[in-house]
Amino acid sequence: MAAQNQAVATLRWRDGRLEMIDQRVLPAQFEYRAYRSADETAEGIRSMVVRGAPAIGCAAAYGVALEALRLRNTSVAEFSAGMEKAFEVLAASRPTAVNLFWALKRMRARWDGRAVGAIANTLLAEAHEVLAEDIRINRAMGAFGAALLSDGARVLTHCNAGALATAGHGTALGVIRSAVEAGKRISVIADETRPFLQGARLTAWEMVQENIPVTLITDNMAGHMMSLGDFDAVVVGTDRVAANGDVANKIGTDMVAVLARRHNIPFYVACPLSTIDLSIPDGSAIPIEERAVEEVTGFRDCQWAAQGVSVRNPAFDVTPAELVTGLITENGVVHQPNRDKLEALFSKR
Ligand code: MRU
Numbered sequence: 001m002a003a004q005n006q007a008v009a010t011l012r013w014r015d016g017r018l019e020m021i022d023q024r025v026l027p028a029q030f031e032y033r034a035y036r037s038a039d040e041t042a043e044g045i046r047s048m049v050v051r052g053a054p055a056i057g058c059a060a061a062y063g064v065a066l067e068a069l070r071l072r073n074t075s076v077a078e079f080s081a082g083m084e085k086a087f088e089v090l091a092a093s094r095p096t097a098v099n100l101f102w103a104l105k106r107m108r109a110r111w112d113g114r115a116v117g118a119i120a121n122t123l124l125a126e127a128h129e130v131l132a133e134d135i136r137i138n139r140a141m142g143a144f145g146a147a148l149l150s151d152g153a154r155v156l157t158h159c160n161a162g163a164l165a166t167a168g169h170g171t172a173l174g175v176i177r178s179a180v181e182a183g184k185r186i187s188v189i190a191d192e193t194r195p196f197l198q199g200a201r202l203t204a205w206e207m208v209q210e211n212i213p214v215t216l217i218t219d220n221m222a223g224h225m226m227s228l229g230d231f232d233a234v235v236v237g238t239d240r241v242a243a244n245g246d247v248a249n250k251i252g253t254d255m256v257a258v259l260a261r262r263h264n265i266p267f268y269v270a271c272p273l274s275t276i277d278l279s280i281p282d283g284s285a286i287p288i289e290e291r292a293v294e295e296v297t298g299f300r301d302c303q304w305a306a307q308g309v310s311v312r313n314p315a316f317d318v319t320p321a322e323l324v325t326g327l328i329t330e331n332g333v334v335h336q337p338n339r340d341k342l343e344a345l346f347s348k349r
Pocket residue numbers: 051052053054097158159160161162165166170171172198236237238239249250251315
């Protein structure tokens with residue numbers, strides 16, 4: 001079924017199952033896939049049916065709840081062993097987005113080793129809360145970020161940090177949506193985002209659905225267009241921010257940040273507090289996922305690279321804090337982020 005002005009619920013709970021939009025087939029097809037266990041949910045995260053840091057966190061929370069529901073009539077020993085396995089398989093699904101580990105820690109604290117019975121419903125309620133809270137946070141970030149964009153701003157974004165990457169509204173695209181809701185005329189430049197094409201397929205789709213003006217470019221056009229004065233700001237999302245303010249995001253983000261600094265364009269990162277990892281001193285300690293070479297040598301059934309060529313496919317890169325004009329969080333904007341400012345941000349909670 002082709003999507004037509006479809007309200008985006010990236011994840012939803014239906015008939016005792018988790019349903020997630022299959023983001024691998026958008027925009028040609030709009031369809032939900034159903035998940036009944038932690039194993040299935042982990043596979044949905046790994047294969048990128050669901051992607052984007054906050055959405056991965058929500059999916060993981062539901063994965064834990066699904067497993068508790070599935071095992072609720074088993075023995076205490078079986079339940080505990082099954083739950084431990086669920087946490088393990090979900091934690092191994094993707095390494096970079098810290099929201100995954102944040103959500104698992106939150107679910108584990110709820111479970112607390114307790115056995116069977118009512119705990120399954122408690123875990124499901126917690127997963128619902130993770131989802132609802134994500135939308136509230138994105139709206140708060142959106143309001144802070146919208147104030148940074150002037151009327152008429154042309155905003156470059158990389159990858160997809162939209163409703164599809166979250167429970168709804170989005171982080172970077174949430175900032176844009178909130179600015180539009182506030183009456184500002186914003187136009188978006190979406191770069192294609194090789195190799196998985198989240199910009200061309202997902203960001204462009206979201207913006208077209210809502211009639212927010214959007215122009216698609218390939219990744220290698222950004223520098224030229226910045227030199228022409230075509231962008232007023234860059235706003236991106238992130239998968240993990242280290243304690244010193246270094247930002248991991250989709251591969252290619254660092255390149256955009258370097259260009260933005262060269263051309264005096266502000267570079268903002270929309271970032272819920274759940275994406276800040278104070279346990280990691282700087283970006284060099286952030287695990288960078290390497291994905292299948294087939295994502296680089298072709299797309300779906302079409303293979304274009306020379307057979308036998310050696311290939312690298314790091315899925316994320318790290319933008320140093322010094323290139324970040326501001327981190328937009330639900331607690332406010334942190335200009336020129338550093339360790340002291342990030343620690344202070346958490347004490348405001
Ligand atoms: O590999 P993906 O598609 O999961 O990467 C997503 C991104 O890099 C997003 O920019 C990031 O998760 C921020 S999502 C609000």
